[in-house]
Amino acid sequence: xxxxxxxxxxxxxxxxxxxxxxxxxxxxxxxxxxxxxxxxxxxxxxxxxxxxxxxxxxxxxxxxxxxxxxxxxxxxxxxxxxxxxxxxxxxxxxxxxxxxxxxxxxxxxxxxxxxxxxxxxxxxxxxxxxxxxxxxxxxxxxxxxxxxxxxxxxxxxxxxxxxxxxxxxxxxxxxxxxxxxxxxxxxxxxxxxxxxxxxxxxxxxxxxxxxxxxxxxxxxxxxxxxxxxxxxxxxxxxxxxxxxxxxxxxxxxxxxxxxxxxxxxxxxxxxxxxxxxxxxxxxxxxxxxxxxxxxxxxxxxxxxxxxxxxxxxxxxxxxxxxxxxxxxxxxxxxxxxxxxxxx
Amino acid sequence: xxxxxxxxxxxxxxxxxxxxxxxxxxxxxxxxxxxxxxxxxxxxxxxxxxxxxxxxxxxxxxxxxxxxxxxxxxxxxxxxxxxxxxxxxxxxxxxxxxxxxxxxxxxxxxxxxxxxxxxxxxxxxxxxxxxxxxxxxxxxxxxxxxxxxxxxxxxxxxxxxxxxxxxxxxxxxxxxxxxxxxxxxxxxxxxxxxxxxxxxxxxxxxxxxxxxxxxxxxxxxxxxxxxxxxxxxxxxxxxxxxxxxxxxxxxxxxxxxxxxxxxxxxxxxxxxxxxxxxxxxxxxxxxxxxxxxxxxxxxxxxxxxxxxxxxxxxxxxxxxxxxxxxxxxxxxxxxxxxxxxxx
Numbered sequence: 001x002x003x004x005x006x007x008x009x010x011x012x013x014x015x016x017x018x019x020x021x022x023x024x025x026x027x028x029x030x031x032x033x034x035x036x037x038x039x040x041x042x043x044x045x046x047x048x049x050x051x052x053x054x055x056x057x058x059x060x061x062x063x064x065x066x067x068x069x070x071x072x073x074x075x076x077x078x079x080x081x082x083x084x085x086x087x088x089x090x091x092x093x094x095x096x097x098x099x100x101x102x103x104x105x106x107x108x109x110x111x112x113x114x115x116x117x118x119x120x121x122x123x124x125x126x127x128x129x130x131x132x133x134x135x136x137x138x139x140x141x142x143x144x145x146x147x148x149x150x151x152x153x154x155x156x157x158x159x160x161x162x163x164x165x166x167x168x169x170x171x172x173x174x175x176x177x178x179x180x181x182x183x184x185x186x187x188x189x190x191x192x193x194x195x196x197x198x199x200x201x202x203x204x205x206x207x208x209x210x211x212x213x214x215x216x217x218x219x220x221x222x223x224x225x226x227x228x229x230x231x232x233x234x235x236x237x238x239x240x241x242x243x244x245x246x247x248x249x250x251x252x253x254x255x256x257x258x259x260x261x262x263x264x265x266x267x268x269x270x271x272x273x274x275x276x277x278x279x280x281x282x283x284x285x286x287x288x289x290x291x292x293x294x295x296x297x298x299x300x301x302x303x304x305x306x307x308x309x310x311x312x313x314x315x316x317x318x319x320x321x322x323x324x325x326x327x328x329x330x331x332x333x334x335x336x337x338x339x340x341x342x343x
Numbered sequence: 344x345x346x347x348x349x350x351x352x353x354x355x356x357x358x359x360x361x362x363x364x365x366x367x368x369x370x371x372x373x374x375x376x377x378x379x380x381x382x383x384x385x386x387x388x389x390x391x392x393x394x395x396x397x398x399x400x401x402x403x404x405x406x407x408x409x410x411x412x413x414x415x416x417x418x419x420x421x422x423x424x425x426x427x428x429x430x431x432x433x434x435x436x437x438x439x440x441x442x443x444x445x446x447x448x449x450x451x452x453x454x455x456x457x458x459x460x461x462x463x464x465x466x467x468x469x470x471x472x473x474x475x476x477x478x479x480x481x482x483x484x485x486x487x488x489x490x491x492x493x494x495x496x497x498x499x500x501x502x503x504x505x506x507x508x509x510x511x512x513x514x515x516x517x518x519x520x521x522x523x524x525x526x527x528x529x530x531x532x533x534x535x536x537x538x539x540x541x542x543x544x545x546x547x548x549x550x551x552x553x554x555x556x557x558x559x560x561x562x563x564x565x566x567x568x569x570x571x572x573x574x575x576x577x578x579x580x581x582x583x584x585x586x587x588x589x590x591x592x593x594x595x596x597x598x599x600x601x602x603x604x605x606x607x608x609x610x611x612x613x614x615x616x617x618x619x620x621x622x623x624x625x626x627x628x629x630x631x632x633x634x635x636x637x638x639x640x641x642x643x644x645x646x647x648x649x650x651x652x653x654x655x656x657x658x659x660x661x662x663x664x665x666x667x668x669x670x671x672x673x674x675x676x677x678x679x680x681x682x683x684x685x686x
Contacts, residue, residue, distance in 0.1 A: 021479035
């Protein structure tokens with residue numbers, strides 16, 4: 001028997017399709033008698049409204065969770081877009097969760113794992129300092145994306161990772177500034193307890209200074225303010241504003257993210273400094289807006305698209321059982337724009 | 344086979360439950376050898392710590408889909424953050440899907456509805472020009488958030504909406520520019536076929552000019568380039584670059600989004616124009632970065648947080664059956680910063 005459609009019902013009833021739809025959906029905007037007639041015809045003809053027909057074969061897609069540490073980061077937004085695309089292509093659903101800095105991302109992950117559809121987890125940003133036991137409870141493959149260090153003491157063949165070499169890329173930037181004649185280079189960095197990219201990028205800064213024969217000065221190391229959102233425009237602004245008020249000599253400011261650098265740029269402008277004439281300014285990440293701020297921002301460009309695609313590729317390979325865990329390091333690109341100059 | 348419990352593990356190991364728990368949770372207060380033994384037994388028995396009890400009652404959370412039209416929009420990012428929070432609080436999962444400008448968001452929604460967990464849909468941005476029949480197939484409540492016009496000819500008591508009055512807010516901005524002495528005000532707007540906020544913001548522009556006795560000039564209406572991403576930095580940049588090359592007299596540029604305006608600002612700077620000394624520049628939306636660009640951007644601030652919270656509130660009220668569909672209009676705020684001046 002051919003299946004009866006909503007069209008057929010409408011024909012039999014002598015009404016429009018929308019009227020049938022209204023009847024089915026219990027819409028208030030329909031004459032009660034018409035509705036009754038339609039529902040009777042539907043019953044008589046064993047018509048299964050679309051919805052229930054679908055019910056029979058409805059299936060929940062398997063899911064991949066993406067856990068993002070930190071808020072509103074343009075770098076992650078670009079990454080999530082690509083991840084979403086890749087996950088969709090594999091017919092999986094992406095479950096996106098932002099994790100506040102105060103939250104424990106593994107606890108969040110453990111809660112998500114309760115969803116039986118979950119097949120894998122992508123940790124984006126932040127850092128993982130959890131015991132092997134705790135991570136083992138996840139019971140689904142996971143991959144760390146742009147997380148500097150893996151979990152301390154955790155064997156590297158139980159998880160995968162994709163990142164740039166944050167220490168080396170940071171070294172590249174600071175070495176470039178040194179070679180441009182800068183000696184008093186301030187760094188806007190993570191707080192002391194940071195064990196992730198913040199620590200690595202600071203290491204690269206110190207090593208580049210040392211290799212260029214420049215002593216590291218504590219007063220040029222400017223950690224983000226713990227009471228403000230990490231890696232935010234506001235944090236970059238406030239740290240710089242406070243630093244400038246002290247009058248510590250400095251010819252360049254390097255922020256470990258572009259967003260921090262843009263905040264710093266505004267503080268410089270507000271205090272009457274010209275970039276790069278008075279102070280050079282550099283960031284890290286290569287977010288798109290960096291090209292459009294004035295002056296355009298010198299940065300280390302991370303290959304976001306490739307990194308996101310590789311993250312998804314590795315995770316799906318592991319889910320399918322075809323591959324072992326992997327650790328992929330991508331190369332960043334020193335991108336010199338208008339915000340830095342030779343001294 | 345019956346599932347192994349923490350009790351069984353304790354029995355096998357000859358220890359108490361609390362000791363097993365300490366081992367699992369990496370508690371320092373446990374003999375390392377005991378811990379190792381317990382962890383081995385756990386592994387051998389495929390015991391799933393902590394989760395196991397939960398396993399039995401594992402349930403997929405009900406889901407709300409958020410469908411975002413367009414790419415990488417900081418305005419939407421801020422909104423999504425709040426929506427995620429609100430959805431999480433109600434113990435629902437957020438399924439996020441970006442919809443390309445070429446994609447049909449209702450088709451995407453129809454596919455998502457196949458997930459039996461789905462209880463509601465939030466359409467973010469874009470516009471809906473679909474037949475009532477097609478939308479009726481969604482069979483779950485939906486709400487339009489920051490979508491200027493509802494579906495044409497669709498009765499307003501079958502969906503909810505949250506938005507600002509785009510025509511009126513746009514009018515505010517252009518009226519302010521006129522009252523500041525500007526007469527040649529260019530607008531970077533949506534393409535002609537736009538039936539959404541693009542159209543409404545253009546209407547507001549035209550009406551404000553008329554009310555100020557200024558004729559609308561076609562050569563000052565600059566639609567985004569259809570071959571570039573809508574509402575992108577690049578689009579604002581390219582449209583402005585092309586416009587400036589023509590030399591059409593103009594003392595102010597108003598872009599219908601902040602991101603377009605920031606792109607425009609870069610094109611102005613590259614062409615040697617100073618903002619606001621030579622040309623005033625204004626945007627729309629009130630994204631955070633607008634405060635940090637140089638000069639800080641004059642804009643219409645949409646109350647993102649309140650709008651997102653209200654969107655979630657209304658949707659959940661409808662899902663729970665406690666309320667009828669609603670249409671909420673929020674007030675925007677003309678926010679004058681550094682990028683505009685009196686002539």
